[in-house]
Amino acid sequence: MSTSLDFTVETLGSCTVDSPLAPRLDARRTTQHYVQETDRVLFDDTLSKVSRRSGDVDGLADLPSFEPTGPRKKIFFDPSKTRVGIVTCGGLCPGINNVIRAVVSELTNHYGVRRIVGFKNGYQGFIPSYGHDIVDLTPKVVENIDNEGGTILGTSRGQQDPVAMVDCLERLGISILFVIGGDGTLRGAQRIAAEIKERDQRIAVVGIPKTIDNDIPFIDQSFGFQSAFSEATRSIRSAKVEARTAPNGVSLVKLMGRHSGFIACYAALAQNDADYVLIPEVPFTLEGPGGFLEALRAKVRDQGHALVVAAEGAGQELFEDVDDRDASGNKKLQDVGLLLRQAIVDDFAAHQMDLNFRYIDPSYVIRSVPANPYDAVYCTRLAHAAVHAAMAGRTNMVVGRWRRRFVHIPIHLAVSARNQVDPHGDLWWSVLEATGQPWSFGERDADQVTAFGGQ
Numbered sequence: 186m187s188t189s190l191d192f193t194v195e196t197l198g199s200c201t202v203d204s205p206l207a208p209r210l211d212a213r214r215t216t217q218h219y220v221q222e223t224d225r226v227l228f229d230d231t232l233s234k235v236s237r238r239s240g241d242v243d244g245l246a247d248l249p250s251f252e253p254t255g256p257r258k259k260i261f262f263d264p265s266k267t268r269v270g271i272v273t274c275g276g277l278c279p280g281i282n283n284v285i286r287a288v289v290s291e292l293t294n295h296y297g298v299r300r301i302v303g304f305k306n307g308y309q310g311f312i313p314s315y316g317h318d319i320v321d322l323t324p325k326v327v328e329n330i331d332n333e334g335g336t337i338l339g340t341s342r343g344q345q346d347p348v349a350m351v352d353c354l355e356r357l358g359i360s361i362l363f364v365i366g367g368d369g370t371l372r373g374a375q376r377i378a379a380e381i382k383e384r385d386q387r388i389a390v391v392g393i394p395k396t397i398d399n400d401i402p403f404i405d406q407s408f409g410f411q412s413a414f415s416e417a418t419r420s421i422r423s424a425k426v427e428a429r430t431a432p433n434g435v436s437l438v439k440l441m442g443r444h445s446g447f448i449a450c451y452a453a454l455a456q457n458d459a460d461y462v463l464i465p466e467v468p469f470t471l472e473g474p475g476g477f478l479e480a481l482r483a484k485v486r487d488q489g490h491a492l493v494v495a496a497e498g499a500g501q502e503l504f505e506d507v508d509d510r511d512a513s514g515n516k517k518l519q520d521v522g523l524l525l526r527q528a529i530v531d532d533f534a535a536h537q538m539d540l541n542f543r544y545i546d547p548s549y550v551i552r553s554v555p556a557n558p559y560d561a562v563y564c565t566r567l568a569h570a571a572v573h574a575a576m577a578g579r580t581n582m583v584v585g586r587w588r589r590r591f592v593h594i595p596i597h598l599a600v601s602a603r604n605q606v607d608p609h610g611d612l613w614w615s616v617l618e619a620t621g622q623p624w625s626f627g628e629r630d631a632d633q634v635t636a637f638g639g640q
């Protein structure tokens with residue numbers, strides 16, 4: 186594989202300003218040296234994973250490594266003249282406030298930046314007609330905000346015009362925009378960066394990827410994910426207690442996870458009580474031999490109770506396709522929790538079996554909790570990495586931890602594919618082993634696993 190290609194992210198220009206952090210940096214940490222001396226992050230096997238799932242991704246094969254994060258001795262922006270904006274978009278996720286706080290304190294305390302503003306309610310905050318005020322962010326304002334879940338800036342979905350957004354950045358004299366959001370937000374950030382480039386402006390756009398679904402590629406794990414699935418284990422534990430203390434008790438816990446079942450898998454592995462885990466990546470059938478309902482009945486006969494964990498995106502193939510979209514254009518999912526509830530109740534009745542059914546849907550509960558200590562540290566490190574990158578004039582990029590290293594990732598890569606549970610990979614194997622479920626390759630499609638095939 187070639188190693189001479191575009192392995193750095195876009196830069197606004199050469200770094201000529203002495204960083205206030207320079208005296209504290211190791212002598213090796215000139216930008217050039219740092220990049221060249223640090224281990225490159227090779228990812229041949231992941232390349233093959235990405236291309237296996239989504240076909241060829243343009244330019245991916247040419248990217249041998251990512252640039253490491255960290256402070257540079259020379260930076261692009263003069264901190265005394267730099268005004269910074271922060272925006273948070275999309276669904277909530279534990280740790281957003283930690284990121285905001287750490288961005289503000291790093292900029293203020295280490296770089297001496299004095300003007301930081303927050304845009305309210307996502308990309309709406311850039312558009313005057315919504316009437317959202319800009320908020321001044323100082324270390325005092327962000328003190329302790331990490332004790333709360335959510336985002337102090339608010340968030341929204343829905344398209345906004347990148348031209349109007351860049352007009353706003355220019356009007357406010359913003360030099361750096363930090364964007365905290367999921368894949369949609371990052372696509373929006375890409376369009377903002379493109380508009381900035383078109384105008385030949387020197388404004389850096391740096392993203393900190395946020396998603397409890399853990400579906401951003403080239404990121405080991407997204408911040409807040411651990412806090413979210415930890416919270417989900419509480420519901421699984423309660424659901425288990427409910428199920429096993431009633432005759433023929435069946436509990437169903439529905440968790441978030443639109444296209445990626447990581448929350449369901451990790452929560453089920455952490456609180457190892459589930460008998461079935463349904464995720465979007467593994468289609469299944471309800472009725473008939475080898476179907477879910479038959480397996481569930483057998484489990485209840487055998488064990489006296491059963492616990493099912495379902496990601497919201499599981500079983501979408503069981504519905505008629507309806508093209509319903511949210512304000513951002515994301516496909517609205519049909520409610521697999523309600524479908525399963527009805528199907529289980531009807532099926533047990535049809536087979537004259539008693540049933541004590543409990544349905545628990547903690548979706549919003551798990552994503553609105555504060556970050557746990559692990560995520561709090563992770564958020565802080567991501568925020569610091571983002572600040573260093575932006576001050577050094579990097580743009581159109583996100584920070585992420587990839588293979589245990591913090592790196593700069595061009596946005597186009599971060600939105601190039603979707604990180605999903607690999608039905609042939611270790612995680613899903615662990616879930617299947619933990620739940621003790623028989624499985625086989627289904628008849629419908631030799632490449633799809635049906636969790637209840639058992640043939």
Ligand SMILES: Nc1ncnc2c1ncn2[C@@H]1O[C@H](COP(=O)(O)OP(=O)(O)OP(=O)(O)O)[C@@H](O)[C@H]1O
Pocket residue numbers: 274275276277307308309341342343344345366367368369370371372373374376395396397512513515
């Ligand atoms: N392709 C796109 N181009 C420009 N802007 C986009 C695009 N997709 C989404 N956005 C904008 O980004 C913002 C957030 O997008 P979205 O609602 O999809 O959430 P997200 O960032 O994907 O987060 P989550 O993972 O929580 O859904 C919205 O304002 C949306 O309009």
Ligand SMILES: O=P(O)(O)OC[C@H]1O[C@](O)(CO)[C@@H](O)[C@@H]1O
Pocket residue numbers: 275276277367396397398441442443497511552
């Ligand atoms: O906040 P909303 O619009 O209800 O969206 C919920 C979605 O957001 C997420 O939490 C993050 O994408 C998904 O898991 C979930 O489907």
